[in-house]
Amino acid sequence: MSSIPLSNRKSPTLSSIRRKRFPYCALMLLSTSTPVFAAGTIAGTDIENVASATFDTAGGPVTITTNTVTIKVDELLDVAVVNTDPGDVITNPGKTGSVQSFRITNTGNGDEAFALNVDVASGGDDFDPTLQHIVIDGNNNGLYDAGVDVVYVAGANDPVIAPDQSQTVFVVTSTPLSTANGARASVGMTATAVTGAGIAGTSFAGQGQGGGNAVIGSSTAQAAANGFLVVQSASLALVKSASIADPFGGQRAVPGALVTYRLVATVSGDGALNNLVITDPIPSGSAYQAGSLTLQKSASAAVALTDAADADPGTFNGTRVAVAAGNVPAGETRTVTFKVVIQ
Structure with a gap:
């Protein structure tokens, strides 16, 4: 398996890093849910246009052209997150290594690094599991392979995902020994664009792919989804x-x-x-x-x-x-x- 870069975080001083596409960021389309597509032209693309005019002279028709107008497409920061488990993931009192699956999709138009966060104490459920690891699907098979897949370290290997591409991420938790049979727990996964998130339309000058601006899209460049654990004592x-x-x-x-x-x-x-x-x-x-x-x-x-x-x-x-x-x-x-x- 290829080594993991020390940092995938995108910043103005690391613009070359953010344009790379790492092996673990390959497309993982394992769900039958409706796909979400990236927003239009790839960020950093130059849209060029030259106008012309033709007129007649005594010596014949003459054509002149304008200067070239170049517009660089800004990067739109958007993301979607879904839980891909077919239902509640069964756990037992005291069990370690319960695995839930999530899919992060870059619905923007440029390569983007995403910071990952898990909430195991959202409230409104029956118990709070303990987070052991967030794990990136290193071999892109959609299955959790302990010792093969990559343990996520915030800021060190934030997954860089290309437009229209997805990354499967696993959440590994343990269940308290005292939990009752039938108890359920909500586990939330949030992905946030490293460049920035917040109010749609906010712009980050010069921080887009290819040297343009980065603009927060309608998703606010942050998305979340929840999966559930259920205790089965039998x-x-x-x-x-x-x-x-x-x-x-x-x-x-x-x-x-x-x-x-x-x-x-x-x-x-x-x-x-x-x-x-x-x-x-x-x-x-x-x-x-x-x-x-x-x-x-x-x-x-x-x-x-x-x-x-x-x-x-x-x-x-x-x-x-x-x-x-x-x-x-x-x-x-x-x-x-x-x-x-x-x-």
Whole structure:
């Protein structure tokens, strides 16, 4: 992985640094949300214009031209931030290393460095997690890779993002040991243009890309988004076993032998696990035995399930079995069995 520059902060004395595009600032479009596009012509572009006039003389037509008028496009400072988690990120009491994902998009028209800030104590929620790190997605894969991705240090490696480009950033937190099951916490990510932020239309003379001015856009050059953590005290253990009955009365794995798979899901801790679904693909080299799917709830007897997608919670779709076990309280088990024949 390429080394991280000591400073990506943009300032009048570091104008050459701010025009670089660093490897970790590549486009990360991992969400299906509507993209936000940068504002028009790239900052620093010279728009040149020359007018002309033609008139007739005794010697023929004559054309004259004006002087060249050059207008340098100013840099518009704008940014957008979104949380890209599909929903609340599950954590547990005392857990460290809970990871939330955010995407910072430069919606201005010039390369810009952005300072990052996280708020874990915004109020109005159930608990305040502890911030461990802000981490920049160093290999641009959209996934948190501890030891590979780059820990953010304010003012030292503020991400420089090109117009229309995005940077994925991770927030890593820990959860207090005393938090109750079901408690939620809001975690806010704010990105602010290093050149400046505030009232739209404010101008910073000579600080734009290419030597022009930098002008704060409609976003105020600062944007924020929130993601949520939810405490789930209940935990799940899933254990799989198999028993074999061969055609000769033994337990050998020969063609024609019947294999019974048993999946035991045990919920422990406090509260419940909601919408538990147990799935298992049919192994290669075997064939599912139709009508063999069952579900057992704790001390109750096993109930046969149909293979079709109907009123009962079991299905076989041709390649795997699935059982929707529902909400399972801590201290209970759900056991799924099905059979295959070795081919």
